[in-house]
Amino acid sequence: MSAINHKIELAARPVGLPKPTDWSFKEEAIREPGEGELQVRIIYISLDPAMRGWMNDRRSYIPPVAIGEVMRALALGRVISSRNPNYAAGDYVYGALGVQEYAVVKGAGLRKVDPAGAPLPVHLSALGMPGLTAYFGLLDIGRPQPGETVAVSGAAGAVGGLVGQIAKIKGCRVVGIAGGAEKCAYLKEIGFDAAIDYKSGSIYRALQQECPKGVDVYFDNVGGETLEAALSLLARNARIVICGAISQYNSTIPPKGPANYLSLLVNHGTMTGFVVGDYVSRWGEGLRDMAAWLAEGKLKSREHIVDGLEKFPDTLLMLFSGANHGKLILKVGEA
Ligand SMILES: NC(=O)c1ccc[n+]([C@@H]2O[C@H](COP(=O)([O-])OP(=O)(O)OC[C@H]3O[C@@H](n4cnc5c(N)ncnc54)[C@H](OP(=O)(O)O)[C@@H]3O)[C@@H](O)[C@H]2O)c1
Numbered sequence: 001m002s003a004i005n006h007k008i009e010l011a012a013r014p015v016g017l018p019k020p021t022d023w024s025f026k027e028e029a030i031r032e033p034g035e036g037e038l039q040v041r042i043i044y045i046s047l048d049p050a051m052r053g054w055m056n057d058r059r060s061y062i063p064p065v066a067i068g069e070v071m072r073a074l075a076l077g078r079v080i081s082s083r084n085p086n087y088a089a090g091d092y093v094y095g096a097l098g099v100q101e102y103a104v105v106k107g108a109g110l111r112k113v114d115p116a117g118a119p120l121p122v123h124l125s126a127l128g129m130p131g132l133t134a135y136f137g138l139l140d141i142g143r144p145q146p147g148e149t150v151a152v153s154g155a156a157g158a159v160g161g162l163v164g165q166i167a168k169i170k171g172c173r174v175v176g177i178a179g180g181a182e183k184c185a186y187l188k189e190i191g192f193d194a195a196i197d198y199k200s201g202s203i204y205r206a207l208q209q210e211c212p213k214g215v216d217v218y219f220d221n222v223g224g225e226t227l228e229a230a231l232s233l234l235a236r237n238a239r240i241v242i243c244g245a246i247s248q249y250n251s252t253i254p255p256k257g258p259a260n261y262l263s264l265l266v267n268h269g270t271m272t273g274f275v276v277g278d279y280v281s282r283w284g285e286g287l288r289d290m291a292a293w294l295a296e297g298k299l300k301s302r303e304h305i306v307d308g309l310e311k312f313p314d315t316l317l318m319l320f321s322g323a324n325h326g327k328l329i330l331k332v333g334e335a
Helices: 050-054 120-124 129-142 158-169 181-189 203-210 224-232 276-295 309-321
Strands: 004-010 023-029 038-046 074-082 092-096 102-105 111-113 149-153 173-178 194-197 215-220 234-242 270-273 303-307 327-331
Touching (some): 149 158, 158 276, 215 224
Parallel strands (some): 149 215, 215 234
Antiparallel strands (some): 004 023
16 A cells, blocks of 8 residues: 655635645545656655745746646655666755755656765754855845845745854944844854844934945845835945745735835945846855855854744744744654
C-alpha cells in the first residue's frame, strides 16, 4: 500500500489577510515517480511573503497559483526514489516542492543541498533564496561602498538581517528598521550600527538622526511610509533597492505611490526593482560567498521553525504580524 500525502491547496483568492477558508486540506495516495521524475519526502517548507502575491490573480513575475492547485512554496526534502539520472535516493534537494509532505517532480529547478555544509534549515535561509536575495539585491543593485550609509527595512527578517550583515562586511554604516525592542536588540547583537523601532515613533525623525549624512543605499522590504521616509533622506547618488513592500501585500486598495519621488531627481538617485530569480545563472557565486562568511563567523543565519503541516495557515500570517524572528520555516517531516 502506498503512503499518504497530505497537502494544502488554494481554495479561494483572499481579500486582505488570508483566511482559513482560503485553504483546503487534502490527502491522496503518493504516486510512484514516472520516467524522468523523482519522489521527494519534504522536511522543511519555506514560508515567504511572496506567497501572498502568488495567491492573487494578477500579472506578476510568475503566474498565480490556480484555485485547487497545491500552494506553491520552496521546500527542502530528501529523495525517496528516482527515475531521473541526475538524482538518487537519499539526495537532499531544495526547490518549488509545494505545501505538502511528498512531491513527485521532474527535477527541473531543483538544487542539491549538501547536509554536511550547514544545518538543513540554513539552506532555506542564508544559503537559500532569502540569502541570495540579500546578496544580489544589495551588492548588484545597491552597490554599497565602504563608508556609505545603508538603511534596510524588515531588518530583523530573513532577507533584511542578511542585508545588514553583508553591508557591514562591505564596510558600511548600517541602520536597520524593525518592529519592537526585541528585534532591535537582535540587530545590535548581529552588528548593526543602529536599530530603529518603527512602531515606537516617527520613522523619518529616527532615520534622520541615525543617518546624519543621508542614506546612500536604502534596501526596501516594506514600502509605504518607510519608503517615503527613506526617500526624503537620500544622499547624492543614492540607490534604492525595491526588494518588497510587505506593508502593502494585504491591502484591499491599490498602493499609494511615494509622494516625494522627486527626491530621486534632486539627489541624482535611482530606485530599482529586482527579482532574485533573475540571478539564477550567478547563484553559485552568491552561495560561495555566503557559505564562506558563515564559516568565518561574519554572518549569522536565524531561522524560526514551526512544526506541523496543519499549522500552515496560521504560521503564514506570522509574516504579516511580525511574529516571526528570522526565516520562517514549517517543519513537516524528519531529516
Ligand atoms: N525581490 C525578490 O526577489 C524577493 C525575494 C525574497 C523576499 N522578497 C521580499 O523581501 C521582503 C522580506 O521578506 P522575508 O522573507 O525576509 O520576510 P521576513 O522579513 O522574514 O518577514 C516579514 C517581516 O515583515 C515585517 N512586516 C510585516 N508587516 C509589516 C508592515 N505592515 N510594515 C512593516 N513591516 C512589516 C515584519 O517584521 P517587523 O516585526 O519588523 O514588522 C515581518 O517579520 C518581503 O517584502 C518579500 O516580499 C523579495
